[in-house]
Amino acid sequence: MALYTGDKWWDDKTVAVVTGSNKGIGFEAARMLAEQGLTTVVTSRNEEQGKQAAAKIQAAAPASRVLYHQLDIADPASVDRFASWLREELGGVTVLVNNAGFAYKGNVFGADEAKVTLGINYAGTRALTEKLLPLLKGPARIVNVSSRAGTRSIVRSQQLLERLTSAASPQQLDEAAEEFVSAIRAGDHAAKGWPSSMYGISKLLLSLWTAQLAEQLRGKHVMVNAMCPGWCRTDMSSGGGTKSAADGADTAVWLALRNPDDFATGGFWGERGGIPW
Numbered sequence: 001m002a003l004y005t006g007d008k009w010w011d012d013k014t015v016a017v018v019t020g021s022n023k024g025i026g027f028e029a030a031r032m033l034a035e036q037g038l039t040t041v042v043t044s045r046n047e048e049q050g051k052q053a054a055a056k057i058q059a060a061a062p063a064s065r066v067l068y069h070q071l072d073i074a075d076p077a078s079v080d081r082f083a084s085w086l087r088e089e090l091g092g093v094t095v096l097v098n099n100a101g102f103a104y105k106g107n108v109f110g111a112d113e114a115k116v117t118l119g120i121n122y123a124g125t126r127a128l129t130e131k132l133l134p135l136l137k138g139p140a141r142i143v144n145v146s147s148r149a150g151t152r153s154i155v156r157s158q159q160l161l162e163r164l165t166s167a168a169s170p171q172q173l174d175e176a177a178e179e180f181v182s183a184i185r186a187g188d189h190a191a192k193g194w195p196s197s198m199y200g201i202s203k204l205l206l207s208l209w210t211a212q213l214a215e216q217l218r219g220k221h222v223m224v225n226a227m228c229p230g231w232c233r234t235d236m237s238s239g240g241g242t243k244s245a246a247d248g249a250d251t252a253v254w255l256a257l258r259n260p261d262d263f264a265t266g267g268f269w270g271e272r273g274g275i276p277w
Ligand SMILES: NC(=O)c1ccc[n+]([C@@H]2O[C@H](COP(=O)([O-])OP(=O)(O)OC[C@H]3O[C@@H](n4cnc5c(N)ncnc54)[C@H](OP(=O)(O)O)[C@@H]3O)[C@@H](O)[C@H]2O)c1
Pocket: 019, 020, 021, 022, 023, 024, 025, 026, 044, 045, 046, 071, 072, 073, 074, 075, 099, 100, 101, 102, 120, 124, 145, 146, 147, 148, 228, 229, 230, 231, 232, 233, 234, 235, 236, 237, 241, 245
């Protein structure tokens, strides 16, 4: 399926940032955005790996400007350095694909590990995005790569679910994140209705926050959406999965390049369509 067939609303000055684009779905999303002609910023925790990825993307999209900058979304100093560089070097950003994500392998489960997982997938994504909000320009789009592993149905207590879904501020989501970690530490997370999925809760909080942010920015011409790439063959899935990383990136890039006349915000998407979560 062609990625984009309408009139292009962007040009070679339109800036796209993809987090965690040294490999996997993020690499493919950055490659596709560069191939569509946007100025594309590849970012990664590890500089060496990120620079190699940027060189590959530049080779795949020779006519586009491909830049690299280090970015660890869970490290406030790195987020600050990145935001300053982006402002000074490029003057802002129009497309932000929050792809960076993390999951422990196997049956790892614990309070410290939950803190790390939520710290990257939810809090890190939020911290970077909030830092970049003043730099958004043009018909901006924020695409949060979430997961069907974080649908509402994973919460086992109706009362807890209602509290989570009715949260009106990120602070309430932060409190819920802390409660989850504390409950794991106290050994009563299941009794309190939490699932034994650190990754699932991190992505549920990410999707809930995406909906909050979409409301906060309503009327400001910013599309804010969450999506699930599907089960993709990447390092995260240890090479398992039914889709390639490129197929997983497709809906994220489709949302990122959506025509401004086709405005959609606050949704949860998969395979180029709205999906329940
Ligand atoms: N693969 C699937 O089946 C699947 C399904 C649903 C959702 N997802 C989501 O899709 C996204 C991409 O995953 P993937 O499958 O491509 O996995 P991946 O190959 O493991 O890539 C994850 C990327 O995120 C980066 N990352 C992790 N922590 C980071 C941090 N603190 N700061 C910046 N970057 C960080 C990784 O960097 P390093 O190389 O330094 O680790 C890597 O570039 C994730 O959000 C994941 O949760 C994947």
